[in-house]
Amino acid sequence: MHPIPRLRPMREHDIPAVLAVQSACYTELVPESADAFLTKLAASPGTCWVALGVRDRLLGYLVALPWRFDAPPALDLRDCRLPAEPDCLYLHDLAIAPHARGQGVADALVDAFVMCLRDLRLPRAALTAVQGSAAFWARHGFSPVDDGLLPAAKLASYGAGACYMTRPAKRPAARIAA
Template identity: 40%
Template sequence: MNIFPATDHDLNAILAIQDLCYHEIEPESAESMISKIHISPETCFVAKDSQDDIKGYLLSIPATLGNPPQLHSETQVIDQHADCLYLHDLAIHPKARGMGVGKLLFQHFAKIAYQKQFQHASLISIQNSVSFWKQYGFSPIIPDKVLQEKLKTYGDNATYMECYLPDFYSH
């Protein structure tokens, strides 16, 4: 399994995996997904097998702690004062689960965050995945009122989480 930058050519495979993985929220549109790749191509990537088939993807963009991007947004703006790398979406094709694809993608994400000198990462956990993210050093954060409203668009079980990346590197 190898990691490559996500491109426009990967969009159909990304959308297909998204459709297979998300059942608690409406999948994002092609425009919403591609906007993340276009705004931050160096922080969006895919995992491909030896046959060049995409088995998973990770889309992330620079953001500020406590202020993740809106779900379903077809336009992205990177805050000039970004202080974290926001992990917007990590999804693995169901047939590739248990093969270490998620771990490989997250390790690449952490490497890129380190290269870009981000000390923190953030994400919104959905579909009861808090325990999954805790294994990578993420902790739930109590949201303020603005963040609570944004979390509602991510479904009933959405939890905002943050990670101090140097702690991840020390594992």
């Protein structure tokens, strides 16, 4: 049995460890830069978390932004300006260190995200599933958005096979064993 990871808000000094986890996880996309993470963290520090294990070793992270559903942010965004009237909490990035997978880290971070979504009283969450992760997100209550609602060009920076997904805020987080 693995201990439950400790979650806390992401801080600027976490970025090198976040970049290392990102590099280990994303093999089909060009990794985002430190500047991109810093601008997102500065824009919305209350919606970015890290999961820590023994001796505060970074196990994973989640970056989310209050955003507009019809215009997901591009990858490696260097100037993150939150919209005046967000209508979703956009889950921009979740990554779990390879050594920490299967220990409940992703579930803990997604649960924190869902609680934040409800606290912000936004009607829905959105994300762009990459690297074949749509089935994972479906287990957490997300479903693909009809292609007609979001032009493919808006997802171009996320690579081939990107899938835009959403879930209502009120839906309980559903986890179905794979």
